[in-house]
Amino acid sequence: MKIQILRLFLTFIATMLWGSADATPRDRLHVVYVTNQDRPPLPEYKDRIHRIVLDLQDFYRTEMTRNGYGSKTFKLDPDENRKVIIHLVTLDWDFDSTQKFSPKEISPIIAKHLLEKGIDIEQEYIFVFANAYWKNDGVWKFDAAYTGTGNPVRGITWVVDHELLDPKNIVPNQTTHINDRGHPATPGQFNVKMLGGTAHELGHSLGLPHNKESKEESKTRGTALMGTGNYTYRRERLGKKKHGTFLTPAHTFILSLHPLFTDRVPTDFDVPNVFINDLKFKKTATELLVSGTAVPSSKVAGVIFYHDPMPTGANKDYDAFSYLAKMNNYGKFTCSTPLSNSDKCALHLKVYFKNGMHTTFSLTQEKGNEVASLQKSYQWEKVKYAFKKRDALTLKKLIKSLEKTDPKAVKPAQLFLANAERWKDFKTPAKLSSNKKRVALSSSRWDSVSFGSIIWENGKQIPSYNGIMDFEGRSFRPLKSLNGPCPDGIFAHAPSTYTYNLGGRWKVFKSQFGIQRGQYAGSVVFIVKGDGKELFRSSITKLADGEVPLQINVSRVKKLDLITAPGPDGRGNDWSIWIAPTLLR
Numbered sequence: 009m010k011i012q013i014l015r016l017f018l019t020f021i022a023t024m025l026w027g028s029a030d031a032t033p034r035d036r037l038h039v040v041y042v043t044n045q046d047r048p049p050l051p052e053y054k055d056r057i058h059r060i061v062l063d064l065q066d067f068y069r070t071e072m073t074r075n076g077y078g079s080k081t082f083k084l085d086p087d088e089n090r091k092v093i094i095h096l097v098t099l100d101w102d103f104d105s106t107q108k109f110s111p112k113e114i115s116p117i118i119a120k121h122l123l124e125k126g127i128d129i130e131q132e133y134i135f136v137f138a139n140a141y142w143k144n145d146g147v148w149k150f151d152a153a154y155t156g157t158g159n160p161v162r163g164i165t166w167v168v169d170h171e172l173l174d175p176k177n178i179v180p181n182q183t184t185h186i187n188d189r190g191h192p193a194t195p196g197q198f199n200v201k202m203l204g205g206t207a208h209e210l211g212h213s214l215g216l217p218h219n220k221e222s223k224e225e226s227k228t229r230g231t232a233l234m235g236t237g238n239y240t241y242r243r244e245r246l247g248k249k250k251h252g253t254f255l256t257p258a259h260t261f262i263l264s265l266h267p268l269f270t271d272r273v274p275t276d277f278d279v280p281n282v283f284i285n286d287l288k289f290k291k292t293a294t295e296l297l298v299s300g301t302a303v304p305s306s307k308v309a310g311v312i313f314y315h316d317p318m319p320t321g322a323n324k325d326y327d328a329f330s331y332l333a334k335m336n337n338y339g340k341f342t343c344s345t346p347l348s349n350s351d352k353c354a355l356h357l358k359v360y361f362k363n364g365m366h367t368t369f370s371l372t373q374e375k376g377n378e379v380a381s382l383q384k385s386y387q388w389e390k391v392k393y394a395f396k397k398r399d400a401l402t403l404k405k406l407i408k409s410l411e412k413t414d415p416k417a418v419k420p421a422q423l424f425l426a427n428a429e430r431w432k433d434f435k436t437p438a439k440l441s442s443n444k445k446r447v448a449l450s451s452s453r454w455d456s457v458s459f460g461s462i463i464w465e466n467g468k469q470i471p472s473y474n475g476i477m478d479f480e481g482r483s484f485r486p487l488k489s490l491n492g493p494c495p496d497g498i499f500a501h502a503p504s505t506y507t508y509n510l511g512g513r514w515k516v517f518k519s520q521f522g523i524q525r526g527q528y529a530g531s532v533v534f535i536v537k538g539d540g541k542e543l544f545r546s547s548i549t550k551l552a553d554g555e556v557p558l559q560i561n562v563s564r565v566k567k568l569d570l571i572t573a574p575g576p577d578g579r580g581n582d583w584s585i586w587i588a589p590t591l592l593r
């Protein structure tokens with residue numbers, strides 16, 4: 009009996025560290041080691057990498073526990089000896105220090121290697137160590153990506169390996185130094201910085217943006233990992249500083265929703281259409297109070313604020329303070345932040361869903377005019393939300409009030425309105441009279457759509473017909489293939505799925521497909537499904553292919569999916585378009 013309990017306990021411990029025996033997508037982090045054919049992996053890389061990822065696992069677990077989520081961390085892929093599996097990818101070219109070790113070139117090779125083992129990098133989390141450090145005149149250098157990108161759908165981290173990279177090396181009283189890119193460092197200092205960078209980039213690949221510790225946290229905890237915590241990782245172990253790096257409450261909350269940290273992988277990664285109602289701001293002598301209600305609230309897990317002195321955006325957000333709002337079961341939340349000294353701040357409200365996905369509302373706050381400036385940007389968020397629902401009536405009302413409060417916003421709002429007005433006349437193909445023998449899908453209602461930009465946070469474009477529409481309503485560009493303009497088309501940046509209800513009442517689906525002119529690096533696979541069954545799959549399509557025709561039988565098909573999937577080099581430049589997609593009886 010006792011042995012059984014012990015075994016159960018050990019299995020329990022094991023499942024917290026490792027993915028289960030039966031792999032399902034997104035249930036573990038896959039580690040890759042990439043090197044050149046003339047450079048074998050560094051000595052003992054397997055043991056070192058094992059120690060590194062276990063140390064990172066331990067860091068994340070400690071922070072999750074401290075923030076009240078229990079002993080949660082990302083899961084790894086074990087071999088039969090419970091050592092992390094490292095997929096060795098050897099490039100078939102020699103190392104060249106003058107050439108960047110670039111993800112763009114190497115990603116497709118890793119993707120192919122992993123696919124042979126049943127791992128699809130488009131729906132997994134990948135951690136790449138590149139053997140790219142080299143030594144010249146006693147100075148260590150590398151020219152390689154040090155980066156992480158991702159979200160609950162997928163993620164990839166790129167870091168660089170070094171023979172000294174090892175948590176074992178973070179110990180006090182070291183006297184030897186190496187020269188790392190011009191900076192002398194003890195092996196301990198080197199690891200504080202480089203393992204810190206590794207932990208930080210991994211954070212990005214898990215969907216964490218940048219943020220900064222508060223004054224109080226700086227005294228009691230050290231540096232936020234997603235701020236400059238990459239320079240202080242495990243620094244306390246060197247014996248001179250009391251605190252190293254930590255994770256903020258907002259960021260452990262985000263991780264608590266990530267599939268790698270939960271026991272269940274969500275069945276969908278949809279971003280529900282929510283809005284914040286009754287958003288109110290109140291200024292006190294020292295604080296800004298924000299309250300509102302996220303509706304509908306059923307899929308909402310929580311609300312996070314980033315208060316970010318301008319400028320904001322990618323790599324301008326290291327100084328953003330993050331807050332986890334208090335929220336009740338009905339989506340009503342409150343939060344307060346100290347008043348900022350900056351002239352202008354961005355207030356990003358991020359509504360997180362139970363599947364780990366989120367949606368962002370970005371407001372601008374001006375010093376001295378806090379409440380009025382925030383209200384003005386809230387008004388614009390209302391316009392965007394009304395457009396998301398193609399709600400022409402509400403848009404008209406909002407434009408009326410914008411004329412008084414924010415004249416500059418009238419023009420983009422009118423672009424939204426014109427688009428929504430057209431949508432009003434669109435019909436679902438299933439509902440068209442059988443006298444109508446053909447219908448263009450570019451003027452039909454889709455039932456649902458998932459789109460590259462939804463997965464890309466703050467995507468620049470939105471699902472659209474007959475043109476490419478900017479998310480802020482500032483531009484509407486016509487669709488164009490290599491052959492020329494495509495007036496009746498659908499913009500479908502990969503990955504995307506447009507779903508139409510045919511009701512089993514159409515016979516033929518006819519279309520061309522291609523890549524938007526100018527996107528030379530795009531490569532996309534076009535797929536058509538009828539009631540979930542694949543009816544058509546293109547080969548990898550590039551701009552040079554021009555307009556490729558397709559015609560298939562869709563008799564009795566009720567649900568038609570038009571899907572675009574990124575080619576092996578990932579989703580960059582994948583501006584795919586369906587050209588004149590048409591249904592015939």
Ligand SMILES: [Zn+2]
Nearest residue numbers: 208209212218
């Ligand atoms: Zn970063």
